[in-house]
Amino acid sequence: MSAPDPQQMREAMSRFATGVAIVTTTLRGRDHAMTAGSIASVSLDPPLVLVCIRLDGGLHDPLLESGIWGLSVLSAKGRATASWLATPGRPLLGQLERVPHHRGVSGVALIDDALVTLECRTTAAYPGGDHTIVVGEVIDWEPGERPEDPLIHYRSQYWSPR
Template sequence: MHSIERPVDPVTYRKVVGRFATGVAIVTTRLDDVDHVMTVNSFTSVSLDPLLVLFCAEKVARFHDAVLEAGVWGVSVLPASMEDASRFFAHRGRPLNGQLARWPHHLGESGVALFDGAIATVECVTTAVHDGGDHSIVVGEVTALDTPSDAAPLLYHEGRYKTL
């Protein structure tokens, strides 16, 4: 492994990696009859055989420990019309009770909440967790999926929400 002689400025790093446009998704899990929900833009396909996807969870977020303990999770890929949900679930410290009430949703086969307005949904069982600095990289095998809507996707680019 190569060592870096001069550190990269984190502000510049964030600006540079922010140039990579991403979709926006909400990841959900359920632990002890409580729904845990978090907005992510770090969701990606990993493998076709087996079918694997991953997302990254910040270690200090309460969602982190809940999803690791639950072992199952769902992903709802958001349409442009759900920016409000993305913003809401990106904020820390909101009350857990009733947090899903504003958005139509249903429980998937694994018992996790999936948003009815999503353009794609994926349910997973955790197969591996890797250290990723201040985040954990959570890898899951896909157990169910759907494409409930053909709406335009919500995008995130250079620190702002955008649409196609």
């Protein structure tokens, strides 16, 4: 038995269904965003969540430098947004122009029609191979206006329960 190579690891982990979220930050007046499946609740008291950010991704350095970030958990209606913000090589300047969003109390962009949005302040960052594991304290949150079906990522595709 041997450890999987990166492609085999991707295949193995694609068999774990996850919710889909958009992570955002704002630095020097510029919005940065990416689609994330590697998020988790860490603690209820204090309220902590984590997100895993790829080292060579466009969000990594701005998120660590700003220290404030948003997390928008997508409903099934967010498939186009998830696809767009996961597109490699997309233009980073103005990437949220085609995505309906609003500003949270911290000033970060939060995706409209999300199931829930969280605004977080980074409390710790840990090396994790080709990612950084960023832990943030939730400083504000908004539940979605109406319950919707979630957007799910499974076997490298987006799904919804219906």
